[in-house]
Amino acid sequence: MNPWVTTSIAANEAPRTHALIIGVSRYDHLPAEPEGDELLFGLAQATTPASSALRFAEWLREEYHQPAAPLGTIRLLMSASNAEKEANTELEVVERNVPSPVSANVATALAAWYDDCLTNRDNVAVLYISGHGIQNSKEGSIVLLQDFGDPADSRIQLLRRAIDIGSVREGMSRGDVARRQFYFIDSCRIRPNLFRNYYTVGAGVTIDVIAEGTADVSAVHFGASSGTSALGDPGKGTLFNLALLECLRGEAYTSTPDGWAVTQASLIATLPTRVEELAARYDSEQKTTSGGEFIDTVFHMVTGEPSVTLTVALEPKMAAPSASAELYDDEAEVIVFDDAPFNPELVKNVPAGSYLLKVTIKPETGGLRNRDVPLVAEPPRVRKVVSVST
Amino acid sequence: MNDRQRTGQISVSVKEDGLPGASLQTAGARVDVLDRRLRLLKRTHSRDAISVAPGRYVVAVTFPDGSRRTQQVEARAGETTRVDLTWTAPRGEIVRARATSKAVPGPAPDQFYMRFVEFSGGLGIKAVVDPPSKEVEDHESKGGVLDATIVVQAQPNSRSVRFAEVATRSGRRATVGLPIADVGQARSARMTVALSGDGLDVDVQILGSPEAVTVSQFMASGHVADAAVPAAAEEMLRGKQSHPFGAALGGYALLRLKNLERLHNWPQNLAAWFAWLPDAHVILGEQQLREGDVEEAFTHFRRALDTGLPVFTDGFSILSARLRALAKRETRAGVSGRLRAEAEGALEALSGWTPWVQFDAVHTTLERADDSPITPVEGWQRFRPPFGLALDPSFFWSNPRE
Numbered sequence: 001m002n003p004w005v006t007t008s009i010a011a012n013e014a015p016r017t018h019a020l021i022i023g024v025s026r027y028d029h030l031p032a033e034p035e036g037d038e039l040l041f042g043l044a045q046a047t048t049p050a051s052s053a054l055r056f057a058e059w060l061r062e063e064y065h066q067p068a069a070p071l072g073t074i075r076l077l078m079s080a081s082n083a084e085k086e087a088n089t090e091l092e093v094v095e096r097n098v099p100s101p102v103s104a105n106v107a108t109a110l111a112a113w114y115d116d117c118l119t120n121r122d123n124v125a126v127l128y129i130s131g132h133g134i135q136n137s138k139e140g141s142i143v144l145l146q147d148f149g150d151p152a153d154s155r156i157q158l159l160r161r162a163i164d165i166g167s168v169r170e171g172m173s174r175g176d177v178a179r180r181q182f183y184f185i186d187s188c189r190i191r192p193n194l195f196r197n198y199y200t201v202g203a204g205v206t207i208d209v210i211a212e213g214t215a216d217v218s219a220v221h222f223g224a225s226s227g228t229s230a231l232g233d234p235g236k237g238t239l240f241n242l243a244l245l246e247c248l249r250g251e252a253y254t255s256t257p258d259g260w261a262v263t264q265a266s267l268i269a270t271l272p273t274r275v276e277e278l279a280a281r282y283d284s285e286q287k288t289t290s291g292g293e294f295i296d297t298v299f300h301m302v303t304g305e306p307s308v309t310l311t312v313a314l315e316p317k318m319a320a321p322s323a324s325a326e327l328y329d330d331e332a333e334v335i336v337f338d339d340a341p342f343n344p345e346l347v348k349n350v351p352a353g354s355y356l357l358k359v360t361i362k363p364e365t366g367g368l369r370n371r372d373v374p375l376v377a378e379p380p381r382v383r384k385v386v387s388v389s390t
Numbered sequence: 391m392n393d394r395q396r397t398g399q400i401s402v403s404v405k406e407d408g409l410p411g412a413s414l415q416t417a418g419a420r421v422d423v424l425d426r427r428l429r430l431l432k433r434t435h436s437r438d439a440i441s442v443a444p445g446r447y448v449v450a451v452t453f454p455d456g457s458r459r460t461q462q463v464e465a466r467a468g469e470t471t472r473v474d475l476t477w478t479a480p481r482g483e484i485v486r487a488r489a490t491s492k493a494v495p496g497p498a499p500d501q502f503y504m505r506f507v508e509f510s511g512g513l514g515i516k517a518v519v520d521p522p523s524k525e526v527e528d529h530e531s532k533g534g535v536l537d538a539t540i541v542v543q544a545q546p547n548s549r550s551v552r553f554a555e556v557a558t559r560s561g562r563r564a565t566v567g568l569p570i571a572d573v574g575q576a577r578s579a580r581m582t583v584a585l586s587g588d589g590l591d592v593d594v595q596i597l598g599s600p601e602a603v604t605v606s607q608f609m610a611s612g613h614v615a616d617a618a619v620p621a622a623a624e625e626m627l628r629g630k631q632s633h634p635f636g637a638a639l640g641g642y643a644l645l646r647l648k649n650l651e652r653l654h655n656w657p658q659n660l661a662a663w664f665a666w667l668p669d670a671h672v673i674l675g676e677q678q679l680r681e682g683d684v685e686e687a688f689t690h691f692r693r694a695l696d697t698g699l700p701v702f703t704d705g706f707s708i709l710s711a712r713l714r715a716l717a718k719r720e721t722r723a724g725v726s727g728r729l730r731a732e733a734e735g736a737l738e739a740l741s742g743w744t745p746w747v748q749f750d751a752v753h754t755t756l757e758r759a760d761d762s763p764i765t766p767v768e769g770w771q772r773f774r775p776p777f778g779l780a781l782d783p784s785f786f787w788s789n790p791r792e
Contacts, residue, residue, distance in 0.1 A: 136741075137711035138704070138749050170715050193759070196745045202718050209715075214648075222749070255422065255430040269456055269611050272750070289749040291707065294609060294646040305427070330426055330446055330462055354426040354448045354462055376448050376460040378428060 001108050004076035004098050005061050015122035016072025018178070019060055020113040022143075022163075023053025024101045024131030025081040029149035039158060040149045041132075041190050047234045049130035050080035051087075052186055052241035054094055056128045059245055065301045069124040069180075073116055075109045077101040079146045087235025101131075102147040103161040107205050110168070114177075114207055123178035125215075129163065130238060133187035134195055138291030139220045140166025141185050142203050157204075164203035169218055169292075171207025179216040180297055182264075186240045187224050219264045220291040223275055239286055243274035248299075250380035253306050260302035260352070260379070264295065305351045309381040312346040312357065319368050319388045320344040323361050330354040330374065352379050359386050398465030400440040400473065402451060407478040414604065418618045419477065420452040435618045439470075453477045454604045456611030479603075498531040499585040502538075503557040503790050505769035507565065508550060509698040513739045515565070517769030520545045522552055522570060526786045527580070529775050535586040538773060541597075543578040544570040550666045551698050553754075554592070556583055557770070561761040562590040567701035567754040569596045569635035573664075576633045583773075594753045599636030601626050605643050606752055619643060624652040627660070634664045635701060639752075641673035642704040645680075653677055661690065668694040672705040679712065688716060688729055695736050699754055703747065706754050710744055713737040764790050 010016060025046045031037075034044045057076045064071055076098045080091045099105040117125045133143035148161045165185055172181055223240030236242065243251075247262060247270050254266040272288040279286035310327075314320050320342035327336040327350065336355065340346050355375045361368045369390045375382070402421050404414055418435035425431055428448060434440055436451065444467045450460045451473075463471050506521040528539040542554065548571055555565045570579045575598030584591045596602050601622050608619050626633070626640030637660055644652050657674040664670050675690030691709055700706050716725060716733035746756040764770045766789050776785040 134745065135749055136714065136744050138707040140711050140714065164718075166711055166714060167718060193745070196742065206718075255424060255428050257430050259429065287748070287750045291749075293648050295648060352428045354424075354428065354446070374462045376428070376450075376462065378450075378460065 001075075001099055001105065001112065003073040003112075004057065004094075005071070005074035007071050007073070009070060010072040013120065015069040015120045015124070016116075017060075017064070017066055017069045017124040017126060018072050018113055018116040019057070019074045019126040019128070020109060021053050021057045021060075021074060021076045021078075021127075022101045022106060022109075022129040022131070022145075023050040023078040023080075024144070024146050025050040025084055026079040026146065027132075027144070027149065028102075028147050029151065039155065041195050043132055043144075043149075043190065045081055046132060046188055047081050047083050048236070048238045048241075049186065049188070050078040050091060050095070051084045051235050052130040052237035053078045053128065054088075054091060055237045055241055055245060056184070059248060060126070063248070063300075065303050066124055066298070067301060068298075069122060072123075073113075075113055077105055077109055081234065083234035087233070091235070101145050103145045103163075103205055106145055106163055110163070110205060110207065114172070117172070117178040117181075118176060121176060121179050123180075125172065125178035125181040126184075127165075127168070127182070128184040128186070129165070130186035130241065131188070132190055133162075133185065133224075134190045135185075135187070135222055135224055135289065137166060138222075138289055139169055139218075140164070141187060141222060143185065143187060144190075145205065158198050159202065160204035162203040163205040165220075167203070167206035167209075169220070170209050173209075173214045173218065175213025177213075177215065181215045181218040182299055183218070183220040183292070184240075184244065185220065185222040186238050186244075187222065188238075216293075217264060217295045217297045218292045219267075219297075220289075221267060221271060222289045222291065223271075224287055224289075239278045239282070240275055240288065243271060243278050243288075246274055247271050250306065253302055253379040256298060258298070258301065260306050261298045262300040262302070264297050264299060267299065268294070306379040307349045308352050308377040308379050310346075310348050310350050310375075310377055311381070311383045312342070312359075313383070313385045314342060314344075314359070315385055315387045316389065317344055319361060322363070322368070323359055323388065326358045326360070327375075328356045328358065330356055332356050350377055352377055357384065357386070359388060361388055396467055397441045398444050398467055399470040400442060400447070400449060400463060400465055401470050402436045402440070402449060402473045402475070404436050404451070404453075405474070405476045407476050414454070414477070419454070420618070422450040422452070424448040424450060437618075449473050451475055453479075454607035454611065455479070456607070496534055496587070498534050498536040499558065499587075500531070500536065501559070501772055501774040502536070502583060502585055502590075503764050503770045503772050504540075504583075505555050505771065506542075506568075507553050507555050507769070509553070511696050513695065513699060513742060518552060520548060521769065522548070522568070524787075526773075529786075531775070535584055536775075538583045538775075540581045540583065541578055542568060542570060542581060544572045544576075546572055548572045549664075551668060551701055553699070554581055554594075556590065556592050557760070557764055558585060558590050560588055561759050562588065563756075563758055563760040564590050564592040565756040566592045566594050566751075567699065568594060569701055569753065571634070571666075573634055574632040575599060576635050590757070592755065593751075596635060596639070599626065599633040599639075602633065602636035602639045606639060609643055609646065610752070620647055620649045620652055623647070623649075627653065627656050630656065630660050630663065634660065634667055634670070638667065638669035638673060638702060638705070641669075642702060645673065645676055645708075646704070650677065650680060661693075666697060668697040668700045669702055669705040670694075671697065672700055672708050676708050676712070684716070684725055685729060687712070688733060692732065692736055695739060699743065701754060703749055703751050703754050706740075706743075706747055707749060709740055710737075710747075713740060766790060 252266040252270040326338040418437040423432040580595040623640035623643035630637035661670040671694035679687035746758040748755040
């Protein structure tokens with residue numbers, strides 16, 4: 001089973017990032033609509049996890065930048081829903097070329113990913129999984145795979161076709177495996193009252209613990225929608241996925257001694273808020289939990305200077321037609337833009353930095369006056385209200 | 391010319407505004423010194439003087455709740471540039487999505503039910519015979535939401551873990567761990583209850599340990615790399631006799647930060663002196679496990695469960711993850727068949743509650759639907775704001791059957 005992506009440098013002995021990405025929307029044995037079958041936990045088909053998996057995989061392939069461990073491999077397994085494929089035809093093409101996330105395939109891919117992660121202690125391990133699941137600790141969860149609910153399975157084997165993320169983390173806690181590990185669990189939450197009788201049943205896909213030791217960082221970000229199908233638009237992804245990608249593309253940028261980056265700490269600080277904000281648009285609730293070690297480490301370095309969306313509003317607003325703005329570096333020597341109008345606000349993209357904003361009123365009458373305002377533009381956006389009243 | 395004359399100093403002073411739930415006294419605020427392109431040059435905290443080469447900088451101050459302020463400064467050789475800021479501390483440890491943020495059409499619910507419970511051996515739930523006292527601090531009905539703030543206080547000689555249970559008429563139920571006991575500064579805590587339509591949110595704020603609130607905020611807001619956090623957490627753990635719940639939070643923070651040195655042997659003392667506190671045994675067990683003593687670790691996890699449910703979600707999470715791992719582990723050295731079987735039994739007791747745990751909360755919070763009877767025999771009281779001005783606190787509480 002070949003990875004979806006194997007970069008030209010993957011076989012080098014230098015540190016690499018190895019990713020395992022799984023998205024399960026279409027389940028072989030679940031009905032289209034929820035029914036009362038206890039052995040299926042009352043679940044139905046999901047509509048967005050495969051899109052989420054593909055979007056994250058594409059981000060890794062195209063945008064991920066980790067100079068200390070460049071991308072080596074991406075293993076992608078997914079089964080897409082019809083709604084997703086209609087909304088995004090690319091999904092159907094990709095789905096044909098990657099393994100389906102049935103338990104046997106996932107076990108094989110997991111073992112191969114694990115072996116890759118073992119090749120260098122300075123590797124980075126990334127695991128992203130989206131599908132029906134339930135959280136059982138801040139670090140652990142069980143996610144159901146495509147062949148879950150096979151009628152051939154007995155009641156005591158109910159989770160045979162599920163992956164136990166907690167045990168995967170345990171198995172990855174050893175002194176010779178990737179020292180930095182990032183887990184993203186994007187789950188449509190199983191209703192607890194139907195699942196509780198099977199909580200202690202072991203999940204089938206795991207990694208055995210065969211060595212002692214720990215990773216330096218083993219971070220878990222878990223997003224659970226309150227409904228049984230993940231919130232979001234088919235073809236676009238779950239809300240957790242949308243929020244995560246927004247974080248990786250600017251919302252969670254933070255300054256480090258080596259440049260701008262997305263770090264474990266900046267994700268903890270930003271991701272839950274972004275998920276909640278997106279969920280509110282759907283008039284729903286979705287929670288995000290961060291677990292594992294709280295050691296700050298870089299997940300993704302930003303290439304180049306990040307851009308900041310600068311919005312300047314005037315107080316009073318009626319000053320806008322007679323106002324213009326100039327932006328200088330903070331010693332007023334280098335001009336970034338000049339003679340920019342307010343319509344009724346000024347919106348510009350500028351590089352992150354420390355600036356001096358000059359607002360000019362022409363003519364300077366009617367109780368309005370020119371203003372010079374210090375301004376710090378941090379990504380992703382800054383909004384400044386400038387009072388031009390005398 | 392000495393170093394001080396060649397460099398400039400930046401001094402950040404933060405004034406705490408209002409009635410803080412948190413305090414910067416121990417932890418300080420995080421201070422980043424950035425260049426004009428906002429590249430990070432130096433990271434420190436507000437209690438330290440900052441030496442820099444003369445020039446223009448941006449100082450970014452991050453407070454424990456995640457709020458951030460930036461200011462341009464110019465550092466001159468031999469001079470100190472002051473940055474004066476004000477921080478209004480939020481009242482709770484963590485900003486959770488609450489029903490209060492979701493105004494709904496229609497009138498607000500006008501009542502809820504409340505009682506105090508404990509989790510006995512086997513983790514069965516039962517009403518307590520010596521419930522904490524409770525006093526309504528504030529209440530409001532607005533935008534379809536009923537909000538109430540209640541201060542709960544441990545009874546004299548009360549040294550066991552209490553949970554507050556809140557129920558709605560529609561069958562929603564939330565059970566939340568209370569960080570209170572008749573010990574040192576840990577006698578009271580503040581609860582906020584918010585009801586809207588079908589929604590119920592209950593939050594708890596620890597009182598008597600501003601450092602605990604501050605460290606919780608730092609952890610929740612993602613500012614985990616702050617140099618101030620381990621020292622503050624260590625101090626909280628050291629001060630266990632004054633606030634065992636604050637000490638437990640400090641212990642959990644050090645475990646998450648993988649800063650085992652700062653735990654010292656204090657978890658041992660915490661568990662010995664506060665044997666009734668499940669979290670003390672969880673922290674000690676986790677410390678033992680990380681030091682490689684699996685048998686000893688399990689003994690403490692078992693003791694934690696015999697004592698009840700942990701007050702803090704971190705404790706529940708550690709128990710759940712570790713028991714699950716021990717019960718399923720086949721190959722790890724030091725795990726005997728007997729231990730695996732016992733871990734499986736313990737996991738089964740805990741798993742009865744696991745599906746309901748809200749893992750994003752600081753205090754163990756079980757949210758579920760439950761339509762079992764609400765009667766005075768089971769310790770329930772009804773909260774209903776009286777019409778007009780209530781001078782007598784007892785006016786808020788009545789028999790649920792009346």
